[in-house]
Amino acid sequence: MKIFDIGFDEIESYLRHSGWQRSLAGPLAEIWHPAHDEDSSVLVPKKSTSPDFSTNLKILTREVSRLENRPEADVRLEISRQFIDVTDLRAEDEEIADGTIPLTSGIGLFNSAHRLMVSAAAAALQRQSYYGNSMPRAAHKHARRMRLGQTRPGSYIVPVISSARFGSLISTEFDEPRLQASADESYFERRMLTTLSRALETLSELTVNRGNPPPKSDVLDAVDEGVSSELCSAVLDAIGRGSVDVFDVTFNWAPSSPAPNGIAGKVEFPGESARIIEKIEGDLKEADAPAERVLYGVIRRLSLKKNDTVGHVALETVLEGKTRIVNFELPLHIYRRAAHYHGERRPVVVRGILDATPGRRPTMKVKAFDADRSVASFDDLSAPE
Known part of the structure; x- marks a missing residue:
């Protein structure tokens, strides 16, 4: 994998998460030592624009490698990846050899990468079985932020x-x-990848190891997890139209922040699953189900009157780039969970039918409510270094 740019922030994050401690800090450099070895230390350069930064970085990685008994290349790569999520799209086929791939398979894999990210961005904004011409413009905007890394061996891997x-x-x-x-x-990009992981995992559950297409009720339920006709089409770009034996997606989360909770690290689709995915793609395209908005935010207020069967919640979220309060009701067993998250100051995610009529307070008819598993808890986010 390519080494990404390294600056002081990447070095500091790596050392802190690896159990090192700061001994001395100055304007141009710092001294760090392993937690249980104060006699050993490394010099950490702070100014990446300094002429000797590259030399000092080489000395640093060599010393860290020696003290941690790890290959120097691995240390340098992990330092560079501190603030980078890398999603590996891999094609495996008997025709893939010597680092090359058939042209049609390569086109399918790169098309799949783009369409997967657009469908994931759309599902992170609103759940819909088929977007068609109603694909949110913001989905394309967010997908354009993603970058393609250099392809590398391991069958044939395209890193996003x-x-x-x-x-x-x-x-x-x-x-x-x-x-x-x-x-x-x-x-947003982390939420987008979290949505993609869960959607691919759900699609895999519907297709892999099943001899027959799932019932339409299961297909429609999968929309709740981010599965769409566009997502199916993206997978088919690789295993169907790309004609590879196996297509898998691996999520490599940045070491600097906790990985999303309850998310599969790798999802695999064998080529023979294409037939069922094509059927699901068609079912979702024909489904007539309302689009459901997805909102992320924090609970500002809670209200529950005596003998009420529902609790009232005010969520602070972002709508059209501005902070807004959205009000909704939750049944008691879910309201208690909301009260727990409010006490923890934990970010939450809510999905349902949004009414944001101009001139009126936004409200939502809620379909699903939970903690935002794509981010750490408030305590994690605000913990001192």
Whole structure:
């Protein structure tokens, strides 16, 4: 894998997450030592624009490699990946040899990469069985932020690179948690990949090891997890129209932040699953189901009156680039969960039919509510270094 740019932030993050401790700090450099070995230390350069930064970086990685008893190349790669999520799309086929791939298979794999990211971005914004001409413009905007890394051996691997450099999601200046709109935007790519992982896992459950297409009720339920006709088409670009034996997607989360909870690290589709995926693709395209918005945010207020069967929730979220309050009701057993997340100051995600009529307070008829598993808890996000 390609070594990405390395600066002081990457070095500091790597050392901190690897159990090193800062001994001395200055304007141009710092001294760090292993947690249980104060007699050993490394010099950490701080100014990447300095003429000797590259030389000092080589010395640093060599010393860290020696003290951690790890290959120097592995240390340098992990340092460079601190704020990068890498999603590997891999094609396996008996025709793939010597680092090459048939032209049609390569075209299918690269098309799959683009369409997977667009469908994932769309599903992170709103759940829909088939987007067609109603594909959110923001889905294409977010997908364009993703970068393609250099292909590499291992059958044939195309890495998709996204930023995992997050801002402070929740402000601590107030008694109640307050959402930071600009920081919320920085989390979108991670939420997008979390959605993609769960959607691919769900599609795999519907297709792999099944001899027959699933019932339409199961297919429609899969929309809740981000499966769409467009997602199916993206997978088919690789295993159907690309005609490879196996297509798999591996999620390599940035070491600087906790990996999303409950998410598969790798999802695989054998070529023989194409027939069932094509059937699911058609079923989703023909389905007549309302689109459901997905909102991410923090709970600002809770209200439950005596003898009520539902609780009232005010969610602070971002709509059209602005922080807004969206009100909705939850049944008691889910409301109690919301109260728990509110007490933890934990980010949440809610899905349903949004009414954001101009001039009125936005409301939502909720279909699903849970913690936002794509980000860490508030305590994790605000923990001191």
